[in-house]
Amino acid sequence: MSEPDVSKVLRLFKEEVKVINVGLEYFYKELRKQGVNAAHVIWQPKPELEKDLEDILKKIL
Amino acid sequence: MARVKNIVKTNFFRDSVQLLHLSEEVKKLKGVIDAALAMGTELNKELLEKEGLLTEEGRRASENDMIIAVKAEDSADIHGIIREIEELLTRPAESGETYYYSIESALKALPGANVALVSVPGKYAKDVVMEFINRGIHIHLFSDHVPLEDEIELKKAALEKGVLVMGPEAGTSIINGVALAFANVVDRGPIGIVAAAGTGLQETSVLITRGGSGITQGIGVGGRDVKSPVGGMMTLFSMRALEADENTEVITIVSKPPSPDVQEKIVNLIRDKGRKKYVTCFIGGQEFSIPVELKGRLVQTNTLHAASLESIRFVSNSLYEKALERISLPPEKVAKIVEDELSKLREGQRYVRGLFTGGTLLYESQVIFKEFLGDVWSNTPLNKDFTLPNAWISKEHSVIDLGEEEFTAGRAHPMIDPTIRLQRIVQEAKDPETAVIMLDFVLGYGSHPDPAEAHLSAIKKAKEIASDSGRHLTILAHVVGTERDPQNALEQENKLRKAGVILLPTNALMALVAGMIAKGDSSERTARNFFEKYLVGRR
Known part of the structure; x- marks a missing residue:
């Protein structure tokens, strides 16, 4: 196996950390308190469709 | 005298931290003696009962329902209080804050984003994390209950793209001084930490700071990373990154005892590719024999206390003497x-x-x-x-x-x-x-x-x-x-x-x-x- 390329990690170590927060809003607020540039994504589970309904939707969409 | 009132909102979800903060706000309302807003889990119902905040109505709530429990003074306007709580629940996000409903739109709003902090329920984490991996963005994955096979798939994909997947179940990371999830404000310095133990990373980074030195990065990889099925994928990858990082002089690895095959990989990587100084802290692990080539360059410890002090000793002997006074006792x-x-x-x-x-x-x-x-x-x-x-x-x-x-x-x-x-x-x-x-x-x-x-x-x-x-x-x-x-x-x-x-x-x-x-x-x-x-x- 070839050696993994760490260049993207080294770049991160030199850049300003900018964070996309997905999930707990609390963590977004804690990041903002630190003055970190961040954006919060309100995440919700996709509604679970019944199989039949899903098949019909796949056909028509 | 006081009255206790419960209102159950069926199929209504707020996360535990939001509910904690809402409870605090409700307690401040006029006429309220005590209050709690909680999802109707058995644990929460038991606690409400102990606090004298549960009524018959609250007892009937399911874990998908939210219970509003209020103890108010007899003279208080209980309907007015409930109205105020309803308003708190429907209040929009704080002014000036814009939230996004898709990763795509958040990325447009924050160009150059380089880390994702993900805390969605574990069974949904894979899809979310994969989106970031495919875009070359590093991930701190806080979620627990991520299926093991998902973790392996994600970490393999991450290695191909050259990005970090810190977690799942990573409580702590510190990247360029930024605290991700639960982390302390620690000093910058020449020690890089890779940790498969959340509070282990907190304790070590704090002791190193209080001892007078500091860290370059604190990379949390999640406890399962050092077990055979995951094979230390992110531990080894992070070690390679810190080895290549010009600011890191000492690399400290913190975890509960790894699987023997993973421990061997870690030691072999240090022997074959490492040029820097290393401290291992496999808490409670068996002492292993240090390869002869690594004598003087690798120190093994079995407590976070020792790992912090030995990391500082590698930075400088005189600093170590001072650190002994600052973070230890005779x-x-x-x-x-x-x-x-x-x-x-x-x-x-x-x-x-x-x-x-x-x-x-x-x-x-x-x-x-x-x-x-x-x-x-x-x-x-x-x-x-x-x-x-x-x-x-x-x-x-x-x-x-x-x-x-x-x-x-x-x-x-x-x-x-x-x-x-x-x-x-x-x-x-x-x-x-x-x-x-x-x-x-x-x-x-x-x-x-x-x-x-x-x-x-x-x-x-x-x-x-x-x-x-x-x-x-x-x-x-x-x-x-x-x-x-x-x-x-x-x-x-x-x-x-x-x-x-x-x-x-x-x-x-x-x-x-x-x-x-x-x-x-x-x-x-x-x-x-x-x-x-x-x-x-x-x-």
Whole structure:
């Protein structure tokens, strides 16, 4: 196996950390308190469709 | 007189931290004596019952429903209060904050985003994380219950793209000084940490800072990373990155004992590719033989205390001498603390009760107790035969991880919400056989804004319960924090000290003191032997 390329990690170590927060809003607020540039994504589970309904939707969409 | 009212909102979800904050706001409303907003899990219903906040209506709530529980003064306008609560629940996000409904739109709003902090329920994490991996964005994955096969798939994909997947179940990372999830404000310096143990990373980065040095990065990889199925993928990748990082001089690896094959990979990577200095801290692991080529360049330790000091020693010998004074105690001082406490305890007071919020700190304590007390009871014991039949009730020597599932279903983590620990402190004080209560206070971003203050009344009550029965109660605490943390560690320590709590500078020393008290051994020699075995590294 070839050696993994760490260049993207080294770049991160030199850049300003900018964070996309997905999930707990609390963590977004804690990041903002630190003055970190961040954006919060309100995440919700996709509604679970019944199989039949899903098949019909796949056909028509 | 007071009235208690419950309202159940069916199929209504708010996360545990939001509910905690809402509860605090409701308590401030006029006419309200006490209040709690909680999802209707069995645990929450039990706690509401204990607090006298549950009615018949609340009892019928399911875990998908939210319970609004209010205790109000008789004269209060209860309908007005409920209206105000409804308004709080539907209040839009704070002004000036824009939130996004897709990763795509968030990325447009924040060009150049390079880290994603993901805390969605574990079964959904893979899809979310994969989106970031495909875009070349590094991920800190806080979620638990991520299926093992998902973790393996994600980490393989991440290695192909050259990005970090820190987690799942990673409580802590510190990247370029930024605290991700639960982490402290620590100093920058030449030590890079890779940790498969969340509070292990917090304790180590804090001790290194308080010892006078600092860290380049603190990369949390999640506890399962060092086990065979995942094979150390992110541990090894992070080690390679820190090895190539020009600012890192010392690389410190912290975890519970890895699987033997993973431990071998770690040591082999250091031997074959490492040019820097390394400290391993496999807490409670077996001593391994250091390859001859690595003599002088690799030190192995078995406590977070030793790992922090040895990392600093690699930076400079003179700094190490200063660090000893700052974050350790001489053995004679330890023996003196034990002797003083033993002289106050009565016969029959023989048990330790450790109430922990940090899983790694609890684990380390159990490893240390093995030396003095053998196996101890726990909800996460080292030896499965010592699993507490009921985690809510201690037995003989017991150490409790309050961050485990049975205490957190539908509730915020005890580092944020101390309610359960406060009740437990009082409960332990009532037991005439309790000699020592141990408490960890984990500060930093993510944690409660003033945990010491929140504990003061419970500590006072516990001491009173003991003294009313003619007993002394030893309460030990260790604060994982720095002066620059939002809670200010020094202020937190002062508050606790004023309340009669004995502060120890490291978790290992807290466990040592507790272990010696429980064993009734205050000899300096015992302390000295312990220091040699646990608080310095093997070369």
